[in-house]
Amino acid sequence: xxxxxxxxxxxxxxxxxxxxxxxxxxxxxxxxxxxxxxxxxxxxxxxxxxxxxxxxxxxxxxxxxxxxxxxxxxxxxxxxxxxxxxxxxxxxxxxxxxxxxxxxxxxxxxxxxxxxxxxxxxxxxxxxxxxxxxxxxxxxxxxxxxxxxxxxxxxxxxxxxxxxxxxxxxxxxxxxxxxxxxxxxxxxxxxxxxxxxxxxxxxxxxxxxxxxxxxxxxxxxxxxxxxxxxxxxxxxxxxxxxxxxxxxxxxxxxxxxxxxxxxxxxxxxxxxxxxxxxxxxxxxxxxxxxxxxxxxxxxxxxxxxxxxxxxxxxxxxxxxxxxxxxxxxxxxxxxxxxxxxxxxxxxxxxxxxxxxxxxxxxxxxxxxxxxxxxxxxxxxxxxxxxxxxxxxxxxxxxxxxxxxxxxxxxxxxxxxxxxxxxxxxxxxxxxxxxxxxxxxxxxxxxxxxxxxxxxxxxxxxxxx
Numbered sequence: 266x267x268x269x270x271x272x273x274x275x276x277x278x279x280x281x282x283x284x285x286x287x288x289x290x291x292x293x294x295x296x297x298x299x300x301x302x303x304x305x306x307x308x309x310x311x312x313x314x315x316x317x318x319x320x321x322x323x324x325x326x327x328x329x330x331x332x333x334x335x336x337x338x339x340x341x342x343x344x345x346x347x348x349x350x351x352x353x354x355x356x357x358x359x360x361x362x363x364x365x366x367x368x369x370x371x372x373x374x375x376x377x378x379x380x381x382x383x384x385x386x387x388x389x390x391x392x393x394x395x396x397x398x399x400x401x402x403x404x405x406x407x408x409x410x411x412x413x414x415x416x417x418x419x420x421x422x423x424x425x426x427x428x429x430x431x432x433x434x435x436x437x438x439x440x441x442x443x444x445x446x447x448x449x450x451x452x453x454x455x456x457x458x459x460x461x462x463x464x465x466x467x468x469x470x471x472x473x474x475x476x477x478x479x480x481x482x483x484x485x486x487x488x489x490x491x492x493x494x495x496x497x498x499x500x501x502x503x504x505x506x507x508x509x510x511x512x513x514x515x516x517x518x519x520x521x522x523x524x525x526x527x528x529x530x531x532x533x534x535x536x537x538x539x540x541x542x543x544x545x546x547x548x549x550x551x552x553x554x555x556x557x558x559x560x561x562x563x564x565x566x567x568x569x570x571x572x573x574x575x576x577x578x579x580x581x582x583x584x585x586x587x588x589x590x591x592x593x594x595x596x597x598x599x600x601x602x603x604x605x606x607x608x609x610x611x612x613x614x615x616x617x618x619x620x621x622x623x624x625x626x627x628x629x630x631x632x633x634x635x636x637x638x639x640x641x642x643x644x645x646x647x648x649x650x651x652x653x654x655x656x657x658x659x660x661x662x663x664x665x666x667x668x669x670x671x672x673x674x675x676x677x678x679x680x681x682x683x684x685x686x687x688x689x690x691x692x693x694x695x696x697x698x699x700x701x702x703x704x705x706x707x708x709x710x711x712x713x714x715x716x717x718x719x720x721x722x723x724x725x726x727x728x729x
Contacts, residue, residue, distance in 0.1 A: 286471075291409040295418050297467040298402055301361070302425035304460035305368055305398075308453035310433015310553065312375065314546045315441050315449045317531045322446065323381045327656065331528040331649035333385045338524065338645025340392030345642055348397030349404075349635020353628065354477070357404045358470040360397035365464055367394030369457035376450040396642075400634035407622045407630045408471040413568060415622055420564015420615035427557030427611070431550050438546030480628045503624040503633060511682040512620055513640040515576065518675035519613065520641040522587065522668040524648025530590065533661040538594060548596075552586075552603040552610075559611025567616035572623070573683045575616040580676045582609025587669030591662040623686035 286294065320329045352360045371391035378384040402422055410418045440448040503509040534540045534548075567575040582605055589602030618634070625633045652664060659667070 285409055292418075294409060294469065294471070295406060295421055297463065298361075298405060299422045299425035301365070301460045301464040301468060302398070302402060302422060303428035304456050304463065305365055306426050307428060307433040307436075308368065308372065308456035308460070310431075310549070311437035311440070311449045311453045311456070312372065312433075313549065314434050314438045314531075314542050315446060317535070318441060318542065319375075319384070319446050320381060323384070325381045327528045327532050328653060329381050329385070330531065331653045333388050334524055334527060335646050335649040336385055336389040337392040338520075338642045338649075340389045340642075341396045342639050342642035342646055344393045344396035345400065345638035346632065346635040349400035349631045349633070349638065352397055352401040352404050352631035352635075353472070356470045356472050356474075356477075357401040357408070357631070358464075358468060360401035361464055361468065362461065364395040364398035364401075365457060365461040367391060369454050369461060371395075372450045372454035372457060376447055376454075392642075396638060397635075399638050400631045403618055403622070403634045404631040405468075405471045407627075412623060414565070415619040416567040416572075416615050417565035419618045419622075420560040420562075420611075423564070423611075423614050423618070424557045424561035427553050427560055427607075431553040431557050434546035434549035434553070435543070436546075438541070438543035441542050501626070501629050501632070503621070503626075505624075505684065507682050508620075508624060508684055508686070511678055512617055513637065514678055515580070515613070515617060515675050516637055516640045517644040518671060519580075519583070519610075520644030521648045522644075522671050524645040525652050525671075526587065526590070526648075526665055526668050528649055528652055529656060529661050529664050533590075537661065540596075544596065548599055548603050551600050552607040555604040555607030556611045556614075559608045560615055563608075563611060564615035566612070567619060571685050572616045572620040573679070573685055575612050576620070576679055576683065577676065579609045579612030579614075579616065580672060580679060582606065583613065584669050584672045584676070585609070587665050587672060591665040591669070620683075620686055 285291070316333065317330055320326070320333070323329075348360055368391060371387055374387035374390075375384065378387055403419065406415065406418050406422060436452065437449045440452060531545070534545050535542075540548075584606075585602055586606030586609075589599070589606070593599050593602055618637075621633055621637055622630055655664060655667075
């Protein structure tokens with residue numbers, strides 16, 4: 266061993282690697298994710314106008330459609346928090362691939378279902394296994410995008426959801442009218458397989474095992490420094506709780522009102538207005554086109570002008586769907602109502618999703634987004650249940666009006682209780698971060714002092 270070898274070298278770091286992809290790479294990941302979601306949701310849109318027709322072929326009507334809608338939503342209500350928690354624990358990518366594969370298999374199941382009961386059972390199973398798609402997809406965005414741009418990129422991904430409502434219903438209506446019930450389900454299955462292949466090849470894991478271990482170590486270190494016990498589920502909920510609860514209520518009301526009118530709306534358009542399946546698909550497509558373009562182009566508005574005002578404007582525009590359906594019967598005016606309502610949804614969805622992420626700690630994001638999905642699913646459960654009760658004594662137009670009133674209640678709660686999000690993580694961890702930095706400074710000083718003493722001892726030894 267060479268005793269003249271230097272004890273060490275002091276270097277200056279000129280780069281810090283955070284483990285996050287570059288902005289360009291992050292953009293490409295999100296665009297690929299949005300494309301995969303768009304393919305799946307197009308498949309969903311293809312079969313949406315066909316459900317009522319297929320149930321009618323089985324001899325069932327609005328009650329069966331309501332039960333099917335409710336069973337799907339109930340499955341998602343139960344499964345979404347579990348799948349969201351799994352997306353935090355095992356990664357985002359497995360949950361996305363599972364959802365896409367399950368959707369493809371469900372379409373094959375619909376094709377061979379012999380009766381209403383089996384058809385509803387398949388729809389319920391699809392609800393369970395696709396429940397993790399949204400929490401995992403939004404988790405990817407939160408993992409790789411800074412807070413100041415979350416609304417924009419969440420809008421891009423949700424634009425992929427909207428794309429399904431643009432092309433899917435029109436294609437589904439045309440396929441059904443031209444080739445019967447089998448064609449839409451086959452097309453939907455093919456689109457789901459394409460989405461699965463695209464996600465497998467191009468969407469990486471953004472919450473790798475290394476990142477999960479790092480977050481776990483950080484959590485244990487934080488608990489050790491702050492001397493806090495392990496946090497309960499209640500303690501991990503975003504703060505302020507009033508804001509979190511209001512966001513859940515907004516999501517619930519949006520899903521509840523649409524699920525409340527959907528079974529009645531379909532048969533109202535087919536039976537009362539005498540529209541074809543293709544005409545119904547065009548109206549839904551107009552809604553989806555407005556929503557897709559709005560989310561893609563206007564998703565960033567909440568980054569600029571704040572989450573709350575954009576949510577309020579979006580809710581107000583969305584209520585035109587319910588009041589418009591009660592007041593309008595001409596096809597052209599209904600198309601206009603669909604466009605305005607779709608624009609409202611386009612404003613609410615990215616702003617609300619970004620709001621959730623803003624107020625949630627990093628390690629719980631997918632879990633909280635799973636709770637958000639649960640709130641949506643609960644609305645999807647109770648909406649059809651209520652319409653099944655009220656359909657006997659309320660006219661379709663009265664049902665549409667009551668849905669509009671429900672939405673206005675959600676608007677009032679949003680106005681009263683929403684507060685603009687703060688920099689949640691920095692605010693919560695400020696004291697702990699200070700303590701960590703102090704400990705690191707003390708450790709560095711001790712190491713440097715030991716190094717200097719060792720060097721002095723070595724020089725004294727060789728001086729003799």
